[in-house]
Amino acid sequence: MSGKKKRDREYKCTNRLQESKRPLYGLAFNLTDARYKNVFASVGINRVTVYKCLPQGEVTVLQAYVDEDKDENFYTVCWSCDDFGCPMLAVSGSHGVIRIIDCSQFRLQKSFTGHGGSVNELRVQPQKPELLLSASKDESVRLWNIKTGVCVLILAGSAAHRNEVLSVDFHPSDMKKILSCGMDSSIKIWSLKDFWRYVEMSFTWDGLRTDFPTKYVQFPLLSAFDVHNNYVDCARWLGDLVLSKSVDNEIVLWKPPKVLGNGHSDGSVDVLQKYAVPECDIWFMKFSMDFHCTTLTIGNREGKIFVFEPQNSPLAITKLGTPQCKSPVRQTATSFDGSTILCCCEDGSIWRWDLSTASSKDE
Incomplete structure (x- = not known):
C-alpha cells in the first residue's frame, strides 16, 4: 500500500x-x-x-x-x-x-x-448469484439458495454473534469463505468448506423447502474483537484483506491473522491503513x-461523501x-x-x- x-x-x-x-x-x-x-x-x-x-x-x-x-x-x-x-x-x-x-x-x-428479527443486509455471491447471504437482528447469518428457495446454512450459536448482525460479504474469489460483523463489536470470518455438500445439494433440491436439511454452523474461523470498540455496521473484503467501519469516523483496512485451527490464530489482526471520515459517528x-x-465511497451525517482509492492511499482523493x-x-x-x-x-x-x-x- x-x-x-x-x-x-x-x-x-x-x-x-x-x-x-x-x-x-x-x-x-x-x-x-x-x-x-x-x-x-x-x-x-x-x-x-x-x-x-x-x-x-x-x-x-x-x-x-x-x-x-x-x-x-x-x-x-x-x-x-x-x-x-x-x-x-x-x-x-x-x-x-x-x-x-x-x-x-x-x-x-x-x-x-425464518429470521426472528429484521434483516439488516443482503449480499449475493458474485460467481453464483443464486446464493444469498442475510444478516439479521436475531444474531444469525443465513445462506439461501434463491433458485430453489431453501435455507442452506444458519451461522449462529455459541461462538457466533452475540448481538445484531449488521453486515455480511462473500469473499471475491473463495466461494467457501464469508465475513460478518455486528453490534457485538466483532468481525467474524467463516469457512463453509465442511458444509459445501449442502450448498451443492441446494441447487437441485426439488422437495419442500422445509424438508431441506439446513445445517447450523456455530464456529467461525476467526473472531476479531480488537479492530473496533463499538458497533461494526459495514465490512467488505478487499482481496484477502478486510475493510470495516464502526462509529469512530474512520474505515479500517486490516489483514486477518493466519488461522491455526479450532478458531485459534497466530496473533492479532494487522491494521494496515485507516481512512478518516469526519462526522461519521452514527451507525447504519x-x-x-x-x-x-x-x-x-462513504457518506457522513452532514450529507458529505468521501472518495478513496483504497488500494493506493489512506487519504481521500476528493470530498463531495x-x-x-x-x-x-x-x-x-x-x-x-x-x-x-x-x-x-x-x-x-x-x-x-x-x-x-x-x-x-x-x-
Whole structure:
C-alpha cells in the first residue's frame, strides 16, 4: 500500500431525486450483469424503485414495487439474476421477510421466512448469484439458495454473534469463505468448506423447502474483537484483506491473522491503513466500492461523501458536497467503473455525482 496521495478526481453533482420524506436505507448498482451496469435500485419504507442512469446526469424510473405490507420498512437491496440472465432483486428489512422480485415482470416471485428479527443486509455471491447471504437482528447469518428457495446454512450459536448482525460479504474469489460483523463489536470470518455438500445439494433440491436439511454452523474461523470498540455496521473484503467501519469516523483496512485451527490464530489482526471520515459517528452508514474495488465511497451525517482509492492511499482523493444536501447519507452506490457515485439520505433524497469529462480523460 502506498501512502502517497494521488491527483484529485473531480466529480460534479448532476441530479437530485426526492423519493419521499421518509428515510432511504439501501441503494445498489447492478454489478451482477454488465448489460445493466447503469441500473440501480433504492429501498425505503415498503417501496423498491429501479432507475437507470442516462447521459448528462439524467435519471429515469424504470419500475417501482410497493409491498402489500404497509408496515414494512426495507433496509437493504441487492441484485441477482435467474438461469436465463434476467435481473432479480432481493430486498428485506424490518419484518425479516426476504422478498425476491422478478425484474422482467417486476412482480414478487418468492418470499423467504425464518429470521426472528429484521434483516439488516443482503449480499449475493458474485460467481453464483443464486446464493444469498442475510444478516439479521436475531444474531444469525443465513445462506439461501434463491433458485430453489431453501435455507442452506444458519451461522449462529455459541461462538457466533452475540448481538445484531449488521453486515455480511462473500469473499471475491473463495466461494467457501464469508465475513460478518455486528453490534457485538466483532468481525467474524467463516469457512463453509465442511458444509459445501449442502450448498451443492441446494441447487437441485426439488422437495419442500422445509424438508431441506439446513445445517447450523456455530464456529467461525476467526473472531476479531480488537479492530473496533463499538458497533461494526459495514465490512467488505478487499482481496484477502478486510475493510470495516464502526462509529469512530474512520474505515479500517486490516489483514486477518493466519488461522491455526479450532478458531485459534497466530496473533492479532494487522491494521494496515485507516481512512478518516469526519462526522461519521452514527451507525447504519454503509460504504460501497466499484466492481474492481479501486474506488471506495462513504457518506457522513452532514450529507458529505468521501472518495478513496483504497488500494493506493489512506487519504481521500476528493470530498463531495452541496449546500442542499445536509441529511445523513445512509448508503452510497458506486458504479461499475467508479465514474458515477450515488447516495441515499435520511430525508428520502438520492443524489448523483459524475466524474467530470476532464478528469475521466486524464484517468
